[in-house]
Structure formats: C-alpha cells, structure tokens
Amino acid sequence: MEIRESVFKQLKTASVPSKFKILRLLADGPHCVCDLTLHTKLSQTLISHHLADLSASGLVASEKNGAFVDYSLTDKGRTLVLAIQVLNS
DSSP: OOOOHHHHHHHHHHTSHHHHHHHHHHHTSOBOHHHHHHHHOOOHHHHHHHHHHHHHTTSEEEEEETTEEEEEEOHHHHHHHHHHHHHHO
16 A cells, blocks of 8 residues: 555644644634634744644645634544544543
8 A cells, every 4th residue: 555645744744742732622623823822822923833834734724714714624634633543542
C-alpha cells in the first residue's frame, strides 16, 4: 500500500502538541481565534500561524462570520483526530 505524501504532511502537522490541542478543540465544534486563545493560553499570532498550517494540510476549514472567522475540522481533520484518539486508548 502506497501512502500519499499529503498523509505524511497531515501527520507531521498534527504531531505538534499545540496544533493537536487546537484540532481537539475544533472537534467539539467551530471556534474563532479568540475562543482558541482562551482555551489554549497561546497567543493569537501563534494560533493564527497554526491554523494556517492546519488549513494548508487540509485538516481545518474557515468560514467568515461577521467580523470573525470561524474555524472547523474538515472530514479529514475529524478522521485524523478520531484515529489518534483510538491509537491513544
């Protein structure tokens, strides 16, 4: 079985603890950067950078909601979070 390069990129991106924490929070539903800041104690700049990486990997999607941007997991993001949870149990 050959694994696509994008899968390795997704795994590498999700392997950063602070990025995975963001993925876990997004598994509960959409959040804006300000919500993620409160739950992670990370700076807005760092969260925005992480979200850009997660979006580029195809794990997170964004949607403009008034003055805010809400971030949520894509189907691939949800599958990856579930797979990691299974491996961790």
